[in-house]
Structures are given as C-alpha cells and as structure tokens.
Amino acid sequence: MQLTDYEKRMLEGGEGPAPRFAMEVLVKLGQIYGADRLVEVSSAQIMAHYGSLHDAGLELAEKFVALGGRFIIPTTEDPLSICDRHWRDIGIPEEYAAKQERLRQAVLTLGAQPAWTCTPYLAGNLPRFGQNVSWAESSAVSFANSVLGARTNRTPAGLNYCAALTGRMPRMGLYRSENRRGQVLVRVAAGEMSSLDYNTLGLLIGKSVGNRIPVVEGLPDTTGVDDLKYLGAAAASSGVVALYHAPGLTPEATAGDPFAGDKPQESLSFGRDDFTAMQREMTTAAGEAELGVVGCPHYSVPEMQNLAGLLRGQKLKPGCELWVYTSPTVCELAQGMGLVEDITAAGARIMDGNCLVISPLGKNHYRTMVTDSAKAAYYLPSEHQVGMIYTDTAGLVSALVEG
Amino acid sequence: MGKIILKGRGILPGVAEGRALVSDEQIVWSHGVEPSQGVIDDRKVKLHGQSIKGKIFVYPYGKGSTSSSTWILETIRCGNAPAAIINRETELIITTGFLYGRLLYEAAIPVVDQLDQDPLAVIKTGDLVRVDGAAGTVEVLSA
Numbered sequence: 001m002q003l004t005d006y007e008k009r010m011l012e013g014g015e016g017p018a019p020r021f022a023m024e025v026l027v028k029l030g031q032i033y034g035a036d037r038l039v040e041v042s043s044a045q046i047m048a049h050y051g052s053l054h055d056a057g058l059e060l061a062e063k064f065v066a067l068g069g070r071f072i073i074p075t076t077e078d079p080l081s082i083c084d085r086h087w088r089d090i091g092i093p094e095e096y097a098a099k100q101e102r103l104r105q106a107v108l109t110l111g112a113q114p115a116w117t118c119t120p121y122l123a124g125n126l127p128r129f130g131q132n133v134s135w136a137e138s139s140a141v142s143f144a145n146s147v148l149g150a151r152t153n154r155t156p157a158g159l160n161y162c163a164a165l166t167g168r169m170p171r172m173g174l175y176r177s178e179n180r181r182g183q184v185l186v187r188v189a190a191g192e193m194s195s196l197d198y199n200t201l202g203l204l205i206g207k208s209v210g211n212r213i214p215v216v217e218g219l220p221d222t223t224g225v226d227d228l229k230y231l232g233a234a235a236a237s238s239g240v241v242a243l244y245h246a247p248g249l250t251p252e253a254t255a256g257d258p259f260a261g262d263k264p265q266e267s268l269s270f271g272r273d274d275f276t277a278m279q280r281e282m283t284t285a286a287g288e289a290e291l292g293v294v295g296c297p298h299y300s301v302p303e304m305q306n307l308a309g310l311l312r313g314q315k316l317k318p319g320c321e322l323w324v325y326t327s328p329t330v331c332e333l334a335q336g337m338g339l340v341e342d343i344t345a346a347g348a349r350i351m352d353g354n355c356l357v358i359s360p361l362g363k364n365h366y367r368t369m370v371t372d373s374a375k376a377a378y379y380l381p382s383e384h385q386v387g388m389i390y391t392d393t394a395g396l397v398s399a400l401v402e403g
Numbered sequence: 404m405g406k407i408i409l410k411g412r413g414i415l416p417g418v419a420e421g422r423a424l425v426s427d428e429q430i431v432w433s434h435g436v437e438p439s440q441g442v443i444d445d446r447k448v449k450l451h452g453q454s455i456k457g458k459i460f461v462y463p464y465g466k467g468s469t470s471s472s473t474w475i476l477e478t479i480r481c482g483n484a485p486a487a488i489i490n491r492e493t494e495l496i497i498t499t500g501f502l503y504g505r506l507l508y509e510a511a512i513p514v515v516d517q518l519d520q521d522p523l524a525v526i527k528t529g530d531l532v533r534v535d536g537a538a539g540t541v542e543v544l545s546a
Contacts, residue, residue: 025502032414032498052470054438054477060507136469156472156499173495240466358470382446383434 001030001170002037010166018069022162029159030170039171043127044075044164045120045135047157048107050100051081051358058099060158061106064165069110071164076115076125077107078137079298079325083354090349091363110164116353117327119229119298121148124329129251132175134163138242139297139375142232145243147225149251151175154242174243182215182245182258184208187269189218196392198227199374200275202234203282208268211240215258219246226300233297234374282377285387289370289399292348293356293380295325296373303393304334308342310394314401316347321366322400324350346401357383370396406544407525411518413539414493415501417511419486420533420544423526424458426450432471432478432500441483459532460485461522464492475500479510487534489541490516491523515539 003011011027013020026038047053048061082092082100108114115123118137127133127150135141135152136159144150153173155163163169173179186205190197205214214235228249235241245253252258294307304326316322324343326334331352334340340350357379370389371377377390389399428448430436435445441456455478465471475497478484488501493516504510513536526532526543533542 021506025499025506028502029495029498033495047470047473052433052468053473054480056438056476056480056503056507057473059480060473060476060503063507138469141469153495154469156496157470158472158476158503159495159499379434 001027001035007038007168016068018064018067019166021067022165025159025162026166026168026170030172033170033172035170035172037171038168039132039175040167041073041132041134041163041169043073043125043133044071044160045125045137045140046075046077046107046112046160046164047136048077048103048112049079049081049355049358050096050103051360052157053103055099057158058103058106061103061110061161064161065106065109069165071111073164073167074125075112075164076117076120076123077112078118079116079355079358080104080353081359083351086349086351092360096360115327115329117298117329118355119300119327122300122330123327132169134160134169136160138236139229139233141242142236142244143229145174146232146245146250147228180243180252181213181260181262183212183265184214185264185267186214186216187218187267188216189269189271190275192220192222193227194392195227195230196279196372197275199230199234200278201270202231203238203374203378204270204274204278205244206235206237206239206241209239209241212265214241214244215253215264216244216246219249223249226303229297230374234378237375237378279390282374282390283388284381285368285389287368287387289368289389290320291366291369292322292396292400293325293369293371293376294373294393294396296355296357296371296376299324299326299330301330301333304330304339306393308339310397311346311348312342314346314397316400317402320400322348323356324348325355326350326352328353356380370399372396406542409518409520409522409525409541411515411539411541413536414498414514414516415505415512416537417513418535419459419513420531421457421459421486423528423530423532424450424453424455424460425523425526425528426462427523428462429464429466430462431466431468432474433468436474436478438474438477438481438483441478441481455485456483458485459487459489459534461489461526463523464490465494465497469496471496472500472503476503476507479504479508484510484512487512487536488514489518489522489526489534491521492516515541
C-alpha cells in the first residue's frame with residue numbers, strides 16, 4: 001500500500017500516539033481489503049451514542065483521549081442515547097446517563113462539534129459534490145452519497161474516530177468511481193407523492209435491491225430534500241442501500257449515465273398499489289396509539305413548521321405522548337420562530353439531540369406507537385417490543401389529540 | 404469420513420478449534436446479539452436464543468447498522484465472543500470489530516472468508532472445526 005510522507009510520519013508516531021494507533025488500524029484494514037492507498041477525507045460523522053457503543057466503545061473513545069488525540073477534520077456526531085431536557089422525567093437510569101455523559105465528554109475533548117444529529121448536513125457538515133468524507137449512520141451515508149454526490153462508505157462505528165484523527169480512509173468501496181454505478185432500474189409511477197409515499201417507496205426499494213445501487217426514475221419534479229432524506233433512510237433500513245441515483249434530482253445521475261453504459265441487472269416498477277400494500281404491512285398494531293414518534297431522521301425546520309401548524313391550539317389526549325426528534329441546531333431555529341412553544345403547549349416533548357432507535361424507552365411501557373417515519377416503523381417494534389401504526393403526520397396528530 | 408480442508412482469505416490471524424454454529428441467514432450484531440450474554444436475541448433469525456460464546460460461528464455475511472462493530476467489540480469485552488468467524492464475505496464492519504478486539508482486549512479471534520467451498524454447505528452445526536486465520540484455512544475434523 002502506498003503512503004505519502006505525511007501518512008508514513010503518522011504511522012511511525014511522528015504526529016503522536018493517537019494518529020499512530022489510528023493509522024495502524026487504517027493501514028491494516030486497507031491491506032486486508034486490497035486498497036492501493038488512502039484517500040483524504042474532509043469531514044467525519046461519528047457515533048457517540050452509548051446505546052450502541054456500550055462500555056467497549058466508551059473505553060475506545062477514552063483511549064484516544066488518553067493518547068492525547070485531536071480530531072483534525074470537522075467532525076459531527078450522531079444523536080446521543082439520552083435527551084438532556086427529558087431523560088430524568090421519562091425515567092432513564094442515572095448510571096446509564098452517566099456513561100453517556102462520559103462518552104460525550106470524550107468526543108468533545110477530542111474536538112467534535114456538539115451536533116448530536118443524524119442529519120449533520122443540516123447542521124453545517126456539508127460536503128460538496130465528489131468530495132470524500134467518512135460518515136457513519138446509514139441515513140446520513142445515503143444522503144451524502146446520493147443527494148450531495150459526496151463519497152463515503154458505510155463506515156463502521158469506531159472506525160470513524162480513526163478518520164477524524166488522521167483525515168484518511170483506505171481507498172475502497174464507494175470511494176472508487178467504478179463502484180458507484182447503478183445496478184438496478186426502479187421505475188416509479190405514482191403521480192404526486194406525499195412525504196409518507198417517499199418513506200414507503202424507500203422500504204420497497206431496500207427490500208428488493210438489498211445492497212445493490214438503484215437508479216430511481218419517475219419521481220416528481222416537486223421532490224424535496226426531506227423527501228430524499230426519507231427515501232434514503234428507509235432504503236437503508238429494509239436494505240443496505242448506501243447510494244441511490246435519481247436522474248434529474250441527484251447530481252451524479254444528472255452529470256452522466258448512472259449505469260455508465262452497462263445494462264441494469266434487473267428492472268423493477270412500483271405504483272400506488274405497492275405503496276398501499278407496504279403501508280399496511282408496516283402497521284402491526286390494531287389498538288390506539290399511546291406514543292407518537294416523529295423525526296427519524298431528525299426533523300428539519302419545514303417539518304417543525306408543519307407539525308407546529310397541526311398542533312396549534314390542540315391538546316394531547318390524557319395518557320398520550322408525542323416525542324419530537326430533531327437536532328439542537330434545528331431546535332434553536334424552531335425556538336426562535338415560536339414553533340417549540342406551539343409544539344410543547346400541546347403537551348409534546350422535544351427530544352433534541354436524541355434518537356429512540358438507540359435509546360432506552362424509560363420507565364413507561366408503551367404497547368402501541370404511531371410514527372410518520374418508515375425507518376422508525378422498521379426498527380422500533382423489535383427494539384422496544386411495541387406494536388406500530390405507520391401513517392402520515394396529520395394522521396399521527398389526529399390519533400393523539402383530543403377530538 | 405476423512406477431514407475436509409477449505410482454503411480462503413485470512414482476514415485476521417489466530418488459531419482456534421471448537422464446535423461450529425452455522426447460520427444460513429445474515430446476522431445482525433447490532434441489536435441482534437446480546438453482548439452481556441453472548442446470545443443471539445434477534446427474533447427474525449432461526450438461531451434466536453443460541454449462544455455464540457466459544458463457537459466457530461459460520462454465517463454468510465453481516466447486515467444492518469454500521470454500529471455492529473461496537474456490538475462485536477462489547478461482546479469481546481464481556482468475554483462472550485465466538486472462538487472464530489467464518490463468512491462467505493466478511494465486510495468491513497465485522498473486521499473492524501474484531502480488529503479493535505485484538506488491539507483493546509488482546510482477543511486473537513481468527514476471521515476467514517472467501518473459501519474455495521461454500522462453508523454453509525460443508526460445515527454443520529456441532530462439527531468440530533479448526534480455523535487458522537493466518538493461513539486462511541478451515542479444517543472440519545469431525546462431523
């Protein structure tokens with residue numbers, strides 16, 4: 001494997017013990033997978049949630065601190081496993097919160113930004129077309145590769161620390177142009193599409209293509225950034241889709257033929273009937289919802305506006321809860337717009353910087369949840385042993401508020 | 404029956420001998436294996452409830468979250484890891500978990516993939532298997 005003088009110096013310890021440890025990991029992995037060299041990565045999205053890192057991940061982060069490590073590229077992190085506003089009142093154990101706090105302090109000491117979000121691109125971590133980055137979190141990876149045209153693999157938790165400490169990753173997988181070509185053609189014929197439709201379409205695509213790269217045709221011109229966020233998050237839940245192309249909407253497919261002259265391995269088509277069937281399949285509960293969950297991936301400002309509009313002047317039914325997941329950055333903007341007040345006045349909780357997929361539920365045992373997110377509907381039933389109702393945001397609100 | 408020798412790619416070195424646990428389904432470590440017990444708790448797979456501790460764990464490849472690497476690392480930290488891993492294809496997420504296990508907890512667990520015969524067809528649960536990660540070989544000693 002070819003290394004530059006600077007990379008050799010890091011490997012030999014000339015830049016300190018933390019970059020040395022990180023370079024040993026990167027070079028070893030590069031050798032195993034036949035990488036010819038390392039690529040420079042311009043930002044990292046790392047995981048620092050105790051719910052998935054456990055004590056081992058905490059010990060890893062604290063090891064880098066003990067070695068005097070500093071992140072040398074802009075680095076943001078995934079949500080935490082607790083919400084600072086609400087962990088006490090929903091009944092997260094003190095010991096759990098204390099472990100999460102240690103992990104947070106470790107990554108802040110290493111130089112991470114306190115972004116705590118799965119949508120780092122809405123919090124200032126925004127690579128340009130063609131730029132190499134090292135991101136974790138499947139929905140963020142999909143967004144970076146597909147919507148932004150940046151390049152990242154599905155970087156394992158823990159390995160991103162090495163990228164952040166060195167600004168390097170082995171040149172393999174989606175860093176190489178030849179591995180970014182479309183493989184499966186997906187034709188969509190569903191007319192105008194709602195936010196829920198993009199979620200549902202993502203589930204259908206992920207289930208059918210697995211880990212191959214789909215090229216999605218027939219999406220409306222009105223498709224927005226949040227719509228693509230949901231499409232990618234859902235396809236990365238039911239499948240392992242790290243990159244999709246949508247000619248006319250995503251940059252790589254617009255700059256040239258996404259199949260690069262090859263024929264698709266397979267052609268699929270999805271219409272209204274498929275959406276309806278998949279929507280039904282994701283609803284597993286017959287009873288009334290007790291807990292609403294929105295913001296998976298994290299709600300954007302327009303989504304906070306939409307929700308505030310639906311909740312204005314309403315009250316949640318007694319015994320019902322609504323947890324709104326968003327980033328601290330979006331929350332601050334929403335606060336300034338008066339949206340946080342509209343949402344909390346109805347009785348909902350804003351769980352900024354947090355995510356229910358990677359967090360304990362707290363002291364209450366909910367039987368039935370309702371969500372407007374395909375990713376949440378895919379993961380939460382098995383993670384928290386609950387029944388699920390999968391519907392659009394307006395349907396979710398009307399299920400939870402007093403009639 | 405004489406012993407069968409498979410040859411493939413040595414991902415991580417180390418030598419281990421033990422009884423095989425074979426899954427013909429993809430394994431998700433993240434939320435799918437309980438590190439504190441070393442037991443598969445993913446209800447979606449047939450091996451639900453089985454212990455992986457000390458086993459020669461054979462499965463096609465990983466699936467799901469990028470956080471599986473730290474679930475593997477935690478399983479190693481808790482002393483509940485398999486004795487060896489055999490995959491059709493070992494992805495970066497799995498390799499990262501076991502490489503960190505070596506660096507942080509001195510767990511030299513061999514990992515091999517890309518064998519010249521399909522390990523899922525040749526190895527059965529309960530077979531005595533010897534894995535040499537440096538040589539990239541798998542010996543099925545007895546069925």
